[in-house]
Amino acid sequence: MRRVLPYVLLGVGTLVVTFPFVWMITTAFKTQTEATMSTLNLWPSVWQWRNFAETFRAAPFARYFFNSFLVAFTVTAAVIVTSLMAGYAFARLEFPGSRILFGLVLATMMIPFEVTLIPNFVLIRRLDWYNAYPALIVPWCANAFSIFLMRQAFLSLPSDYFDAAKVDGCGHLRFLARIAAPLVKPMVVTVGLFAFLGSYNSLLWPLVVTSEEAMRVVQVGLTVFSGAEGVRLHLLMCASAIVILPTVALYFAAQRYFLEGSIGAGIKG
Amino acid sequence: MRHAARAVLTLTLVMGAVGCGGRSQTSDASGTPASGARPAFTPVDETAAVFWDRQTTETAELLRTLVDDYNAGRPQDLLPVKLEHVGGYTDIFRKVSASIQARALPAMAVGYQSMTSEYVQAGAVVALDAFVQDPAVGFAPEDLGDFFPVVLETNRYSDFDNAMYSFPFCKSALMMFFNKKVLADAGIEAPPVTWEEFFAQCRQVKEKTGKHAYAVSVDCSTIDGFVYSMGGDVIDGQTTLFDQIASVRVFELFEALAKEELAYQISPGTYDDETALAHNEIAFMFRSSSARTSIQMLMEGDDDRWGMTRIPQADPANPRTVLYGPNICVFNTTPEQQRAAWAFIKYFTSAETGVKWALGTGYLPIRKSAAKDPQMQAFWDEWAYNRAAFDCLEFAKSEPTVAGWQEVRLLVEKAQTEVLTGIKSARQAVLDLKHKADAVLAQQ
Numbered sequence: 001m002r003r004v005l006p007y008v009l010l011g012v013g014t015l016v017v018t019f020p021f022v023w024m025i026t027t028a029f030k031t032q033t034e035a036t037m038s039t040l041n042l043w044p045s046v047w048q049w050r051n052f053a054e055t056f057r058a059a060p061f062a063r064y065f066f067n068s069f070l071v072a073f074t075v076t077a078a079v080i081v082t083s084l085m086a087g088y089a090f091a092r093l094e095f096p097g098s099r100i101l102f103g104l105v106l107a108t109m110m111i112p113f114e115v116t117l118i119p120n121f122v123l124i125r126r127l128d129w130y131n132a133y134p135a136l137i138v139p140w141c142a143n144a145f146s147i148f149l150m151r152q153a154f155l156s157l158p159s160d161y162f163d164a165a166k167v168d169g170c171g172h173l174r175f176l177a178r179i180a181a182p183l184v185k186p187m188v189v190t191v192g193l194f195a196f197l198g199s200y201n202s203l204l205w206p207l208v209v210t211s212e213e214a215m216r217v218v219q220v221g222l223t224v225f226s227g228a229e230g231v232r233l234h235l236l237m238c239a240s241a242i243v244i245l246p247t248v249a250l251y252f253a254a255q256r257y258f259l260e261g262s263i264g265a266g267i268k269g
Numbered sequence: 270m271r272h273a274a275r276a277v278l279t280l281t282l283v284m285g286a287v288g289c290g291g292r293s294q295t296s297d298a299s300g301t302p303a304s305g306a307r308p309a310f311t312p313v314d315e316t317a318a319v320f321w322d323r324q325t326t327e328t329a330e331l332l333r334t335l336v337d338d339y340n341a342g343r344p345q346d347l348l349p350v351k352l353e354h355v356g357g358y359t360d361i362f363r364k365v366s367a368s369i370q371a372r373a374l375p376a377m378a379v380g381y382q383s384m385t386s387e388y389v390q391a392g393a394v395v396a397l398d399a400f401v402q403d404p405a406v407g408f409a410p411e412d413l414g415d416f417f418p419v420v421l422e423t424n425r426y427s428d429f430d431n432a433m434y435s436f437p438f439c440k441s442a443l444m445m446f447f448n449k450k451v452l453a454d455a456g457i458e459a460p461p462v463t464w465e466e467f468f469a470q471c472r473q474v475k476e477k478t479g480k481h482a483y484a485v486s487v488d489c490s491t492i493d494g495f496v497y498s499m500g501g502d503v504i505d506g507q508t509t510l511f512d513q514i515a516s517v518r519v520f521e522l523f524e525a526l527a528k529e530e531l532a533y534q535i536s537p538g539t540y541d542d543e544t545a546l547a548h549n550e551i552a553f554m555f556r557s558s559s560a561r562t563s564i565q566m567l568m569e570g571d572d573d574r575w576g577m578t579r580i581p582q583a584d585p586a587n588p589r590t591v592l593y594g595p596n597i598c599v600f601n602t603t604p605e606q607q608r609a610a611w612a613f614i615k616y617f618t619s620a621e622t623g624v625k626w627a628l629g630t631g632y633l634p635i636r637k638s639a640a641k642d643p644q645m646q647a648f649w650d651e652w653a654y655n656r657a658a659f660d661c662l663e664f665a666k667s668e669p670t671v672a673g674w675q676e677v678r679l680l681v682e683k684a685q686t687e688v689l690t691g692i693k694s695a696r697q698a699v700l701d702l703k704h705k706a707d708a709v710l711a712q713q
Contacts, residue, residue, distance in 0.1 A: 033569050036544035058326060118367045125371035130313070208364050211319070211353040223356050224325045230540045230563030232326065 087150025423667030494591030
């Protein structure tokens with residue numbers, strides 16, 4: 001009994017967590033009326049495959065996906081590079097004001113996005129980046145949380161490694177690239193996943209800094225199913241089911257590293 | 270609407286904090302700002318008059334077609350119009366607010382009066398009176414007389430010399446939607462005409478069917494409409510009238526509905542009342558007439574199962590309801606942009622285009638002449654309730670356009686929630702509301 005109970009509890013937990021996803025997928029195949037029923041009929045009476053065709057007709061999702069991937073992968077790569085370098089600097093380099101500087105970096109986490117929205121937008125306009133990829137990418141290429149995570153990861157490495165490498169004539173950059181970064185791979189993957197998800201899921205910023213269809217991302221595409229007087233729930237779920245596929249695939253691919261990194265940094269899920 | 274209002278309020282405060290001030294200036298019909306005015310804003314696109322809108326799916330498609338038609342037939346000396354979907358009304362307000370700070374704006378955008386008031390304060394929009402009255406590009410008196418007076422009046426801003434800072438775009442009226450099957454199950458043949466009948470029918474529905482009669486979407490515009498229909502008003506100058514008898518009766522109605530469990534509050538920002546009506550779970554809901562198309566879809570074409578009529582009245586011989594809907598405002602950019610924006614507005618509000626828009630979207634035609642249009646008449650003949658909202662235009666009343674009303678809206682919705690949840694009595698809620706709302710307006 002003692003061995004079975006955890007499995008039962010975990011099974012119930014899994015059901016609770018996966019139910020919204022199952023509901024989303026089955027709702028994607030329902031009619032609008034069926035989708036809005038208050039009763040818990042999970043399966044569609046007739047599977048509406050045409051919902052997918054209707055979804056893709058409603059907005060140029062192929063273009064949106066291209067933009068989302070381009071932006072999310074570029075941001076991810078940039079965040080990994082900047083957080084590796086800044087995290088290493090805060091963990092291993094001694095320079096005047098490093099603690100104050102790190103405190104300032106952390107302080108940026110306390111400022112709500114809404115407060116910086118207008119100043120950031122003004123800057124984007126002045127740089128003439130409106131409706132351009134740099135507006136979607138550059139502001140997100142570094143963030144305090146990733147720097148903090150990488151710093152914690154580097155602090156966990158014994159300083160003997162660095163001392164030994166230094167004796168062999170290894171400089172900071174080489175030590176970082178050849179020794180330290182591979183040792184904190186789970187954290188690199190975690191930072192990368194957070195960066196990807198943050199970028200891929202962002203809505204308000206892309207909505208504000210773009211207006212051309214050709215520059216829009218998938219999350220903006222989802223808004224076309226919400227009108228002033230109602231939501232096309234079946235089509236919205238259909239589009240959502242498609243939109244989350246890349247993130248689900250990425251999570252499963254990097255699951256092992258993500259868990260290692262999360263446990264190592266003490267991140268609560 | 271409540272979420273939108275909250276976000277708008279937050280952004281309003283942010284706009285204030287970053288220091289946008291000064292009043293807007295008027296312009297002449299050539300779009301030249303009056304002397305002494307702040308410099309115009311830069312257009313977001315020099316080659317086109319960009320129009321920031323919020324329409325989606327079929328209505329967006331129709332608007333795109335109308336824009337294409339306009340561009341194809343426009344005089345060549347005018348810039349073409351470029352339609353850009355910018356999300357919901359709150360998103361548009363956010364983007365315009367940010368763009369005001371960046372001093373780069375589109376030619377025009379849709380928005381509610383409370384949003385336009387904020388733009389006016391930032392000097393970002395131009396008054397349209399000069400365009401309207403211009404002999405060359407404006408409306409002839411008989412043409413202007415074709416508009417329902419209320420749709421024009423709602424675009425005049427009493428805090429800003431009563432100038433017309435926007436023009437009607439999508440208009441609709443607060444209506445009562447009812448489920449005939451639920452009413453029939455309760456032994457009711459016709460929807461209520463007075464508020465007394467409404468309450469009695471709610472009781473009857475509960476008693477005979479065990480269902481809630483009314484799903485309440487907490488919304489200031491609905492409260493305003495109810496107050497109007499009770500023969501009252503919500504504001505007099507800069508003073509609110511929430512402590513007056515009509516307003517008290519509205520809040521007491523909600524108090525009684527909640528106490529007797531005849532009504533329940535839906536989750537804010539959802540359309541659960543529409544789905545409840547479509548699934549025969551309630552008898553009544555109150556929404557904008559533009560919800561007709563959404564209900565029709567949810568009812569899957571079963572038009573015998575539901576209806577839409579004017580809201581109950583204190584005095585049916587002297588009916589009132591509230592006029593909804595966003596307007597278009599023209600931004601203080603270059604004269605070319607303003608001229609192009611005005612030309613498009615004129616095209617869009619022409620009798621012919623207005624009918625196309627109304628038929629394709631469910632919004633109301635804003636001209637009286639639409640009543641004679643054969644297509645419109647054919648549409649009204651299709652279903653007994655299709656004309657109900659149009660008939661309300663004769664007596665519909667717009668909501669206040671005073672600065673600070675956006676914040677008052679939140680207070681009204683808070684008071685409504687407090688009454689529905691039993692936190693406060695109706696009397697206490699209206700007294701507190703009056704006190705706080707007056708304080709907000711006094712600060713403006």
